[in-house]
Amino acid sequence: xxLMLVRKRRVxxxxxxxxxxxxxxxxxxxxxxxxxxxxxxxxxxxDKPATSSSVSWPAPADASAQVKAAGLPMLGQExxxxxxxxxxxxxxxxxxxxxxxxxxxxxxxxxxSPLHTHDTSGVVHIESPVKADFTLGQFMxxxxxPISKDALGPLKTGGGKELGLYVNGKKQTGDPAAxxxxxxxxxxxxxxxxxxxxxxxxxxxxxxxx
Numbered sequence: 050x051x052l053m054l055v056r057k058r059r060v061x062x063x064x065x066x067x068x069x070x071x072x073x074x075x076x077x078x079x080x081x082x083x084x085x086x087x088x089x090x091x092x093x094x095x096d097k098p099a100t101s102s103s104v105s106w107p108a109p110a111d112a113s114a115q116v117k118a119a120g121l122p123m124l125g126q127e128x129x130x131x132x133x134x135x136x137x138x139x140x141x142x143x144x145x146x147x148x149x150x151x152x153x154x155x156x157x158x159x160x161x162s163p164l165h166t167h168d169t170s171g172v173v174h175i176e177s178p179v180k181a182d183f184t185l186g187q188f189m190x191x192x193x194x195p196i197s198k199d200a201l202g203p204l205k206t207g208g209g210k211e212l213g214l215y216v217n218g219k220k221q222t223g224d225p226a227a228x229x230x231x232x233x234x235x236x237x238x239x240x241x242x243x244x245x246x247x248x249x250x251x252x253x254x255x256x257x258x259x
Contacts, residue, residue, distance in 0.1 A: 186226025218251030
C-alpha cells in the first residue's frame with residue numbers, strides 16, 4: 050500500500066506528496082496547515098511576537114545523524130502510544146529566533162524521530178511508539194543547537210551574557226537540557242544581557258486539535 054509523507058508548511062494550506070512507500074502522517078499545527086496560536090505572556094495578556102533575531106539556526110542537513118546524536122531512533126512513521134505537544138520559544142539578545150521546520154525529519158530516507166517539528170510555529174511534536182520522557186536537551190541536539198547551563202549552541206554565558214530557561218512562565222534552575230517536554234508546556238530559552246527586554250510567554254494559544 051503506497052503511503053505519503055504529509056508536510057505542513059506555514060505558507061501553504063495544501064500538502065506536498067512525496068514519492069516513496071513510507072508513511073509519515075503529520076498531525077500539523079492547525080486545521081488549515083498554517084501556523085496558528087501564539088504565545089501568551091506570563092501576566093496572562095497576549096503579547097506581540099518579539100522582533101526576529103538575526104541569529105539563524107536552520108534545521109540540520111543530516112537529520113538522521115543529529116537524531117542519533119540525541120540518542121533517539123528514527124522511525125518509519127509517527128508513534129501513537131505517546132502523542133503530546135510542547136511549544137518552544139528561543140530569544141537571543143532580546144529577539145526571537147525561529148525554530149525551523151522539519152527538525153528530526155529525514156525526507157530523503159523517509160524517516161522521522163519521535164521528537165520533531167513540522168513547521169516554524171515552535172510546536173514540538175512528541176509522537177512515540179513507547180511511553181518515555183523526552184527532554185529539551187534531546188530536541189536541541191536534534192536541532193544541532195546544544196544547550197547547557199552555560200551555553201546555547203555557539204553562544205556562551207559570561208561577559209554580561211546570561212542563559213535562562215522558563216517553563217510556563219516560571220524560571221527553572223539546574224541543567225536546562227534535563228527539562229522534560231510535557232503536554233502543552235510553554236518553554237522559553239532566553240540568552241542575552243540581563244537588561245534585554247524580553248516578555249517571557251507564560252503559555253501558548255494552542256490550535257484546536259493539538
